[in-house]
Amino acid sequence: MMNSSENWPEQDLEWLGKCPACGGEHRSQLFAGLRDLAFQVAPGTWTMWRCLGCEAAYLDPRPSENSIGRAYQNYYTHKQPRSAISDRRKRIKIRRQMGYYNAHYGYDFPGAWPFGKFIFKLDHAKASRADYAIRHLPAPSRKDAMVLDIGCGNGSFLLTARDLGYAAVGLEPDGDAVKRGLAAGLDVRLGLLPDSGLPKSSFDYIFLNHVFEHLHRPREAAAEILSLLRPGGRVWLSQPNLNAIGLSLFGEFWRGLETPRHLCLYTCKSLTRVLHEAGFIDIKMLPAEAVAESYFRQSLAMQQGLNPQQTESPPGWEIDGKKQARAADKAAFRTPERGESLAMTARRPG
Structure with missing residues (x-):
């Protein structure tokens, strides 16, 4: 667990001065003094800025690519893989x-x-x-259809894709998670975007489930995703939504911030812009995922100074919190732009 008096080492910080999603320099401060409330392993306080051009929000300064691994000491990637x-x-x-x-x-x-x-x-x-x-994955149209799961963690979705009839490859930066995937008989490669080293024009579908917000170089990553897809192939992305109802209610305690692992958060507008500038077409927003109960429960725990990973519900959850979360899911069903998570698909031309 982090020592609240420590800071992230100065030599391991990157200063940006501009938006990593669009390169714009005009911005306003969204939050200051953010801490790692979600996993309580990363020291330091952080400032999040809102781009006045594309509407994305990003940390500046932020952990460098070489040092960010220290913020993942107790992460989801270490669980046993299971097919859905x-x-x-x-x-x-x-x-x-x-x-x-x-x-x-x-x-x-x-x-x-x-x-x-x-x-x-x-x-x-x-x-x-x-x-x-199944991440909206349709039945394969041919026998050699292949999917790539970027940031595949323990490989659970690779098992699911394989059960759905696809050949599946995973890309994962956590060496321990890669070993777990390989031990389970999965094709998992060590690495992340950009510079994955994977063969171009090889995949029918590429998935990034709560991964894109972790990437230091999102524009370069989007361009590489396009190159890895076969002509006509599709990418599916899901991440916390910067326009979420929960963010407006919980502010700095909203679970989707997950400082400092979430380096850049997006709205539908900002993510669409990244994908469009990379060369994608048919960019579409998917119906909102019904996840408000998870987000709200953990946000309420952090607001009360509790560990959001604990199994017991925080005070007030059963009385009012759960009702509020279900109302948020219903609102997101009508207006997906306000859902706790944002999911989109896009296609490579051809």
């Missing part, structure tokens, strides 16, 4: 989901419950969780 559609602990739920996937994504899973498509159609939150479990 073959977890034996959830057999009944998965059979319902498979019925939904067969009807809406073109799959042909045997043993699926046909009425599953109706259950999910009537429950937006349930459908949202099912969609995001």
Whole structure:
């Protein structure tokens, strides 16, 4: 756990003076004195700026690329990988989901419950969780279809993609997570964007699930993603939404800030701009993911000075917090631009 009196070493800081998403120099201060409240391992306080051009927000100064690894000592990448559609602990739920996937994504899973498509159609939150479990991935159009999961962590989505009929490759900067993935029989490579070293024009789909906000050089990364896709291939990105309802309610305690690991946060406008300037077309925003309960619960814990990773709910959560979170999810269903997370897809021309 971090020592609150320490600072991030001066020699391991980068000063930007401009927005990493668009290069603009006009900005206003959004937050000062931010701390690592989410995992409580990174020392120092941080300032977040709002770009007056593209609307992105970014840390300046920030940890250097060579030093940022110290902020990931207790991260999600160290858990055991599990597929979202073959977890034996959830057999009944998965059979319902498979019925939904067969009807809406073109799959042909045997043993699926046909009425599953109706259950999910009537429950937006349930459908949202099912969609995001497979990251809106349709059935493969050919036998050699391949996906790349950037920042794949422990490799859980690689297992899911493989169960969906795809060949799957993972790219991950955490050496321990890479070892876990390899031990599970997965194709996981050590690295991150840009300069991944992966072969160009090789992938039908590329995924970045809560990864893009961690990248030091987002514009270079977007250009490399485009080059790694086959012509007509698609990228899928999900990250905390800078226009989230939760940010307006919790401010510096909002879980999506995750200082200093989240280097740059985006709105629909700013992320669209990054993708468009990289050469992507058909840029679309996806329906909001129903995740407000997770964001609000952890934000409330941090607001009260508690560890957001603890299993017990913070005071006030069961009475008012959960109700407030569910209302936020319903609002995001009507207005995806206000969801806690922001998900978009885009296509390489060709």
